[in-house]
Amino acid sequence: xxxxxxxxxxxxxxxxxxxxxxxxxxxxxxxxxxxxxxxxxxxxxxxxxxxxxxxxxxxxxxxxxxxxxxxxxxxxxxxxxxxxxxxxxxxxxxxxxxxxxxxxxxxxxxxxxxxxxxxxx
Numbered sequence: 001x002x003x004x005x006x007x008x009x010x011x012x013x014x015x016x017x018x019x020x021x022x023x024x025x026x027x028x029x030x031x032x033x034x035x036x037x038x039x040x041x042x043x044x045x046x047x048x049x050x051x052x053x054x055x056x057x058x059x060x061x062x063x064x065x066x067x068x069x070x071x072x073x074x075x076x077x078x079x080x081x082x083x084x085x086x087x088x089x090x091x092x093x094x095x096x097x098x099x100x101x102x103x104x105x106x107x108x109x110x111x112x113x114x115x116x117x118x119x120x121x
Contacts, residue, residue, distance in 0.1 A: 022074055029076040029116060033084075034060060036112050042098040044105070047087050050097075060084055080109045 022030065037044075037057045044056035051059070063083035067073045073082055085106040086093045094105035 021071060022068060022076075022079075026074070026076055029113060030064060030079050032116055033076065033079070033109055033112060034064070037109075040096075040098060042096050045095040045097065045102075047090050047092055063088070076113055077110075080106055080113070084109055 034057050037060060038053050040053050042053055042056075044051045044053065044059075046056075046059070060083060064073075064079060067079065067083050073079050084094065085104075095102055096105050096108045098108075
């Protein structure tokens with residue numbers, strides 16, 4: 001009886017889907033996005049508070065580290081969606097103000113990811 005239960009548990013564990021980790025190309029792209037954030041000089045608006053680009057990078061790095069530690073992302077798009085779109089606490093979207101123009105951080109970072117990929121071709 002115990003043997004059958006152990007075999008069943010082993011098969012169940014093997015059948016559980018696992019999330020793929022961020023591959024090397026994905027890591028490079030996310031690192032490039034974080035560098036872009038820091039170098040931008042833009043103002044980041046999080047929960048109605050303004051933050052310098054260097055502070056925004058540090059905040060996003062912490063979120064990235066958490067997501068990677070928990071195996072919650074496997075692409076730069078998932079990093080943007082799960083870590084750089086909105087506050088985990090309030091649900092309020094992150095915004096970016098650059099040269100007087102304000103936009104959602106997810107849109108801004110997605111455009112930069114697209115630019116990075118087209119530049120590397």
